[in-house]
Amino acid sequence: MTAIPTPTPTVIVTMTATNTAVPERPNLRPTQPDLWNAALVVSADRTQFLETPPPGGSQFVFGEQVHAHWAVTNDSQKAVTETFQVGIKVDETLVITSVVPGLGSGETAMELNIACRLSTPGSTR
């Protein structure tokens, strides 16, 4: 007599993926454009160029005028439509603010030759 194999039940799991659209958000970040040494550059001299600061320095003299140069990019696919502010802090004190009237996807905002002067001794952070 031949044994009839008992069929083993097969469980088929069906998974249904639900795509929930996550709205992409814009993203701003400091950026280093071509020919810049960094996203934030401080130099003793002004730059004569419209989009390129001087190489920048690491040591400056109290009371003497220096020039700050910054660049910020929107590295997302979504434009920043609202006005925002870019700031520079020295020793946790906000000393410079610049208003940027929005920034398109992939675009870079920059400001050069912001004249400032530091009068308090100490290393900056």
Added chain:
Amino acid sequence: MTLIEDVDNRVTEGNEGDNRFVILPTWVKPTPTSTPVPPTVTSTPVPPTPTYTPTAAPILYSNYGTTRYHVLTITAGWRQFEAEAIAAFKNTEWYADGLYLGFVNSGFSANNPTYRVDAPQGYHEVIATIYNSSGGFEEQHTWSVTVVP
């Protein structure tokens, strides 16, 4: 010294963790200097006589076709240097006072290469070096510029 984008968090961003960039310059106290002795004036300086009127033209052209050298006196302010009537697909490298600024390609539409600058007072040299699409040197345009108030 910290650069902060979106200082007051008006923008809701995909990544709020990349908002800062820090540099650490140091400041030193000024070195005391001795009291300068005013120079003795030995003669009354004669103001130089301008030999020609400085130009206030907003665009300083140099015609494409051969290497050219221009000596100019211009007034301070915004200026555009332009290699005029360039051919298609030419690469132009720009230099200002010895600093390389980058290059542009004239493309199919033969767009003139331009360089804009808020010209400060003093002597400056702007150079446009033009290469063909194979990288071969073709010609150079030099503006030797003295900027006056």
